[in-house]
Amino acid sequence: GQQVMQIPQYQHVQEGEDFTTYCNSSTTLSNIQWYKQRPGGHPVFLIQLVKSGEVKKQKRLTFQFGEAKKNSSLHITATQTTDVGTYFCAGRWSGGSNYKLTFGKGTLLTVNP
Amino acid sequence: KAGVTQTPRYLIKTRGQQVTLSCSPISGHRSVSWYQQTPGQGLQFLFEYFSETQRNKGNFPGRFSGRQFSNSRSEMNVSTLELGDSALYLCASSPGQGNNQPQHFGDGTRLSIL
Numbered sequence: 001g002q003q004v005m006q007i008p009q010y011q012h013v014q015e016g017e018d019f020t021t022y023c024n025s026s027t028t029l030s031n032i033q034w035y036k037q038r039p040g041g042h043p044v045f046l047i048q049l050v051k052s053g054e055v056k057k058q059k060r061l062t063f064q065f066g067e068a069k070k071n072s073s074l075h076i077t078a079t080q081t082t083d084v085g086t087y088f089c090a091g092r093w094s095g096g097s098n099y100k101l102t103f104g105k106g107t108l109l110t111v112n113p
Numbered sequence: 114k115a116g117v118t119q120t121p122r123y124l125i126k127t128r129g130q131q132v133t134l135s136c137s138p139i140s141g142h143r144s145v146s147w148y149q150q151t152p153g154q155g156l157q158f159l160f161e162y163f164s165e166t167q168r169n170k171g172n173f174p175g176r177f178s179g180r181q182f183s184n185s186r187s188e189m190n191v192s193t194l195e196l197g198d199s200a201l202y203l204c205a206s207s208p209g210q211g212n213n214q215p216q217h218f219g220d221g222t223r224l225s226i227l
Binding site (some may be wrong): 042044 | 125146155156157158161169171172203205213215216217218219220221
């Protein structure tokens with residue numbers, strides 16, 4: 001089945017440093033969503049990207065969708081302790097059962113104050 | 114508006130038993146999806162229901178089944194439990210079926226198999 005590969009698996013930063021997580025699919029995605037899961041919590045929807053080359057910003061978070069719609073990234077500027085959690089990308093491909101949302105393994109972000 | 118409600122929150126079972134988990138979606142949401150989350154495999158899609166019909170299914174054995182009722186509430190059942198079924202089971206709802214719908218997750222049911 002279709003997969004999204006997400007790297008890195010873990011990232012530890014000092015507060016104030018930037019953070020980036022990347023997702024990659026071997027085939028063209030229909031769209032990609034990003035979620036954040038705090039420790040002990042459930043995934044919370046952050047954003048959805050649909051268009052080729054799309055860039056969306058939410059305060060310190062910047063989301064990008066590649067021109068070929070095969071990769072995506074989430075960049076956090078000047079991390080804060082409140083950014084701690086696991087960030088997941090989740091992709092969908094066109095056609096039949098490919099519409100199911102397939103999650104990457106996630107990137108666990110820890111922030112040292 | 115109340116969020117997605119899953120019951121029970123915690124469950125302990127032994128191998129060979131069966132279990133039923135419940136999910137009440139956000140009011141007005143008609144699509145319910147189920148996921149299994151484990152440290153090793155991450156979030157894996159189990160199935161999706163819309164209008165009482167299973168619309169999509171993940172790569173899980175037939176021991177995993179589900180259903181959706183006319184009020185959009187959903188249940189999933191796991192029979193002949195195995196140690197590897199220990200996981201956090203998450204339910205997510207969305208307003209309708211379709212590939213542009215964000216998923217709203219519940220807090221999950223943590224299932225432990227002894």
